[in-house]
Amino acid sequence: MNQQLIEQIVGEILGQLGKAPVQLPERAVPIAVSARHVHLQPEHVEVLFGTGYELTQRSELSQPGQFAANETVMIAGPKSSIERVRILGPVRKATQVEVSFTDAMKLGVKPPLRESGNIEGSAPITLIGPKGSVHINQGLIIAQAHIHMAPTDATRFGVEDGEYVTVEADGMRSISFRNVRIRVNERYRLEMHIDTDEANAGFISQGSIGRLVKSDDAKETVPVQTMMKTVTTTTPVNAPVTFEFTKKLLSAEDVSEISEKEIVINKGTIVTALARDTARELGKTISSRK
Numbered sequence: 001m002n003q004q005l006i007e008q009i010v011g012e013i014l015g016q017l018g019k020a021p022v023q024l025p026e027r028a029v030p031i032a033v034s035a036r037h038v039h040l041q042p043e044h045v046e047v048l049f050g051t052g053y054e055l056t057q058r059s060e061l062s063q064p065g066q067f068a069a070n071e072t073v074m075i076a077g078p079k080s081s082i083e084r085v086r087i088l089g090p091v092r093k094a095t096q097v098e099v100s101f102t103d104a105m106k107l108g109v110k111p112p113l114r115e116s117g118n119i120e121g122s123a124p125i126t127l128i129g130p131k132g133s134v135h136i137n138q139g140l141i142i143a144q145a146h147i148h149m150a151p152t153d154a155t156r157f158g159v160e161d162g163e164y165v166t167v168e169a170d171g172m173r174s175i176s177f178r179n180v181r182i183r184v185n186e187r188y189r190l191e192m193h194i195d196t197d198e199a200n201a202g203f204i205s206q207g208s209i210g211r212l213v214k215s216d217d218a219k220e221t222v223p224v225q226t227m228m229k230t231v232t233t234t235t236p237v238n239a240p241v242t243f244e245f246t247k248k249l250l251s252a253e254d255v256s257e258i259s260e261k262e263i264v265i266n267k268g269t270i271v272t273a274l275a276r277d278t279a280r281e282l283g284k285t286i287s288s289r290k
């Protein structure tokens with residue numbers, strides 16, 4: 001081998017070694033979707049499954065020490081019930097049930113949006129197991145989206161425990177999650193937790209990647225209190241309203257590509273039937289130039 005070739009190979013190897021092993025984009029956060037689940041306090045395990053009963057592990061969860069149990073319970077509200085709700089272990093100080101907004105409507109209950117563990121004054125629910133049932137006066141919540149991370153991640157992202165950030169998830173239906181709470185602990189693995197409603201809203205599947213945006217960098221922030229209350233649509237200021245179309249044929253494709261609401265065509269322009277349908281669907285009007 002000549003000297004030049006050796007240098008070239010060494011250079012390439014060094015180049016490879018210099019690269020990060022995981023090719024995640026900068027500020028990337030893996031997203032995990034939490035389905036409805038139950039955390040139980042020890043006494044409730046015994047009421048639901050029998051005296052002396054202990055939860056058995058079905059699979060490990062991504063956060064160290066946490067597991068999905070083999071055991072499930074039925075949860076019941078005034079309107080209906082949901083069967084086979086997974087119990088997550090290990091046992092906790094107080095029983096907590098986490099459902100989605102959709103579940104809450106089905107059950108006929110009104111749980112508050114809360115951070116896990118903060119159940120003071122939350123909603124009541126009934127749990128039914130094979131050996132008995134438990135009614136809790138509080139403990140039913142809709143979990144606030146959050147990101148688990150280790151202190152090294154927090155340093156890298158420039159965030160602190162308890163801070164709220166925005167996470168953008170680009171996909172078929174791109175969405176941003178605002179007011180995502182940062183939770184820093186030595187034992188945590190970097191992961192964002194959202195519920196099934198949030199995941200469905202953005203076509204997000206298990207293991208999707210989001211991008212952490214510091215709230216100061218985000219275009220605007222919404223206080224937590226106003227979340228889920230109002231949905232407003234905004235029209236860009238100064239956006240042109242009409243589009244002057246000059247070609248001979250207006251197709252459906254043209255209609256969907258034109259962002260203006262009103263399409264003005266020449267007298268002789270041919271408009272396809274599909275173009276008219278598309279315009280109707282998109283709430284656009286096609287008018288002839290006078």
Ligand SMILES: [Zn+2]
Pocket residue numbers: 146148193
């Ligand atoms: Zn979590």
